[in-house]
Amino acid sequence: MSLEICLSFVVTFIISLILVPIVSKVSKKLGIIAHTNKRTIHKGIIARTGGYAIYASFLIGTMIFLKTDIQINSILIGGFIVFLTGFYDDIHDLSPKFKMLGQIIAALVVIVYGGISLKGFIIPFLPSSFSHVIAIIITIGWIVGISNAVNLIDGLDGLCGGISIIVLVTISLTSLTYGRTDISSLSLLLAGAIGGFLVYNFHPASVFLGDCGALFIGYMIAVISLLGFGYKSSSFFTLGAPIVVLMVPIMDTLIAIIRRKVHHKSFSEADKNHLHHKLMFSLELGQTKSVLILYVVTILFSLCSYIYLYDKIAATILFLTLMLLFEVFVEATNMIDRKYKPVLTIMNIFIKSEYLPSIKDTKPYRRIVERAKKKYAVIALIVIAIIFSLVFAFNKQNSTPTHKPVQTVEYKEADNETELMSDIYNQLKTAIERNNKPDIRQDVAAYFLADYFTLSNKKENQIGGIHYFYSDKKDDFTAYAKNGYYKNANTFIKNQTDLPEVIHYDIISNQDSYKALSGLEDYSYYDVRIKITFADVNPILNVEEYTTTVTLIEKNQRFSVVAMEE
Template sequence: MIYLTMLVCFITSILITPLVKKLAFKIGATDKPNQRKVHEKIMPRLGGLAIYISFVIGFLIWGPNDLHAMPILIGGTIIIITGILDDMMELSAKVKFGGQLLAALVVVFYGGIQLEFITLPFGGQLNFGFLDIPITIIWIVGITNAINLIDGLDGLAAGVSSIALITISAMAMFMGDVFVAALGAILLASTLGFLIYNFHPAKIFMGDTGAMFLGFMISVLSLLGFKGVTVISLIIPVIILGVPISDTFFAIIRRIVHKQPISAPDKSHLHHCLLKLGFTHRQTVLIIYAIAAFFALVAVIFSQAKIWGAFFLIAVLLILIEIFAEKIGLVGKNHKPLLKFMRGLIYVKEER
């Protein structure tokens, strides 16, 4: 049944996207070129609506009997409405945050999705107490915006989200969580249908409508999929979402280092840095797909590792991320503390 539903979602997304493209032009949901954008002509940016409609159709066909289902659908609908309004008239950051917060509150209070505690690796557990709701909301809103931040090239956010959804659904299926696996699969099929039109050269952008919806859904699915919460299982979704999370993290560091407002836009995100190095648009997207797939593979290995092996894997991963970020200038051309430290060690060794 779920495979048939996925096929319906995929075909629906392919059929609906051209209609959404026409609608985007009609209601003025377009993206105009400027100094921060890489495209050179006016583009429709309501593509996320096609993903949402396809997903809802699949959701209704499947008819999940789960207490989390309706709150997730309502929260997702709030995000979609917020995204459509933003794609049409460019809402202020406060209004967008308000929509994201309302959606998060729906799944937390109506859906009962909360990160209440984590089991520590060497025994015992850490209860979050009154912080469980704020931590859950920060996660949902944070991932929603992280996916939105990487939506800077044709097919980038849709492809990276698809890789994350494949990983989350596969691991949920392995753990016997049919609800998360099926919901992720339906969303994946809807996204892949849209990606046909969104891959370079794109005919339509997903806009904030799509980027925020995918970010919201992935954040909620990752919370549900790894709710048997140990320190290890809490880290798994962080690794799966390594591309958007690390890009957001370095964007914050970059703005602090350069004494800019954290919300200030710039052209120094991961995809911008790769483009500056001389990679083409398509090559840059494929490189980031490969990085996302690498994170997904690490997450799978991490889930099977013993405690000390997991800690070692995380340490190596963090070092690799920092070296890569310094190599491509993700924080700044001259901000290379780890590389300078390593060169210093090599120099001292040679002097001896």
Template sequence: MFKALIICFLISVLVTPFVKKLAIRLGAVDQPNQRKVHTRAMPRLGGLAIYMSFLGGMILFFPNDSTIWPILIGGLIIIVTGVMDDIKELTPLWKLTGQLAAALVVAIGGVTVDFINLPFGEGQLHFGHFSIPITILWIVLVTNAINLIDGLDGLAAGVSSIALLTISGLAITMGNTFVVIIGFILLGSTLGFLVYNFYPAKIFMGDSGALFLGFMISVLSLLGFKNVTLFSFVIPMIILGVPFSDTIFAIVRRILHRKPISAPDKSHLHHSLLRLGYSHPETVLMIYTMSALFSLAAVIFTQSTLWGALFILGIVMLLIEIIVEMTGLISHNYRPLLNLVRDNRTKR
């Protein structure tokens, strides 16, 4: 298992410089503007290096396994969509079309959410004919959540690596070798790219990387927690607490400000931390820490009793609320909890 991680790490480290040169030749370069943090043109086809390393690992460790074909085909659709966007900047509709096509391939291939366990009692809620639409929705949501946090050097790659490490670690405890090996293949590929992507970055992963990592994490979370006794959407949602929260509050923020949901802005979590005075690497490391805490909560959640799990969820929700208020993710005036604490202190 660890051999997969090491081999794919080395492949990624070796391939990334060649992909950087290719990106410059193809014109896949991210130009700075008022919405972006970087101040100079940067090659942005890094996802191709992650994909090439991942593909090499899959061929090496699953040479005759037909069950991986839906994952490989879906991944190919996603990487092609991302590469085209990095070169020509596709419209949101075309990017969504690529995501839906990749998700549909995986769902038809058998990777679906068939049921969830109800929180009270021993019953299960089976989705029946809705399993494929719910699976597609899940894949698209996770894919875009990872894509939205790709705003600073090493941010999306680092957060994805923490999520992959957590999913792979939980898969080890469950005895799911298939997910462990794929998780380590992808983790090694991402860490190898992170060597060139951490601040100050030499290459961006672009949409090719963010979409591919989001897609693969969504698929791995389905494979890793499928048919587990305490299965629900809660475990992967906690693991991906940072990108999910950022996505949800971005939607809320845009609705409150009467802007289109797809409209870009400069009020994501990393933007907010930068405005508070933290440096680029400090902001990235702070979000890494948040991601690690969410992952730790997810691990504890899997080992808890029902009431213990509900307590963990309460702590996670409280942590999210505090982060939202302190960073101004919704607005600078939204601080109900912090204002309540301040008022109580004033009365004393």
């Protein structure tokens, strides 16, 4: 993790730490305080606009650390809409329909203006246009659903803020594994802002998030997850990983929907049957212990997502175990209904406890039990063995490369090579002749950077270094470049002024990498850290020297670039 990314967390944390008490004091004077209802458990006068400090801290952090593009701008505009919707609700109690409308508008902004939506969603045997429409509908549902799920868990001091930080840090770490420093930085900027607020919000809280904070945080987590954790947008890493990480608020929301449906109540009607309420009241654990337990549960689900990168079987086993324990808790605490206890009923067939529910003592049941009483354990073991065998076989099959073989990269000389690029290319040819792999990969990385950051030899719409990028990801790389470094490149090229040119480089390190692209885990990866020097101050980067890490993939003794750290 780069120093700048860590610094972004620290800066927004400190800004939030300073702003929260100021916002809290102003809110109390204006009468913007938390009102009691059936769901609240607080006492006293507490400001409910702590989310304002989080939002302001995050905005300041983005101005300092983030380079804006269309996607970032769309996220910020949508976030502003969600924040205003929640802020108005904190003051005037907006109706659920209007709150939903604000969230839908924000979702449409990031979809239409930012081009952010569920990627790679295809329904077999149907036109791609139909799949695209369904993907947009799912995207809107995802953003609105996660925004409200995060808002619903804001029921105990420090609960929503703490869980959100765990989720954002997990997203940040996973993004770094795939070389996505932009997503990592965005996640930690928000995590730092929430962290400063959490200092005042942990029990006993002196300020609350309010809808402006909870809805904004939920919206940001939903949108960040849609950006994808890596260059490859697969079904798992687009929504699967965020679903696992956000399992606590998602399950709490789904259970609330089912519970209120079963009891014929409106979804917007507050109650005290959420996860945190059950821990606090049914198990009599109190606020602090209840919150800490849910922190631990969130961390375990986050581990499932992260471990999946390296060991799919272990992650699957951990996830299924956690879900089973989760279901047992739901049934034991009557979160849905007193009669809903399927797992506990099945367990009692073997345990035979008077404290657990049992199947009605009917004649068919007695006959089955009498004939197969001793066989249940054997059958259960066989079923479990079959399930784990299928999981193992499935993961083994997935671990076998089903993708196209990596096309052999062609080490081409760029048009109008600079003197430095020509020198690097000659070194690369010598390294290939000697089959010196460390030198090959550092020369490939150096040539890629020299070509990518040099504009003095470029024509309009030409992206440097593209011949050295991994073949199946060239489209993603081109889009990334056009939204970043090459966004205003044509202006410089047309004017032929202040054209950046790399004139020198230094290899800082050349080592194995822990990163891996989803679906390409069997390949070898390497990180080459390089410092490049420009002829003059680069007008795009505003620096004369620039240090970055290039990640390369190796297959069939050839190297391709797959990621570059900003």
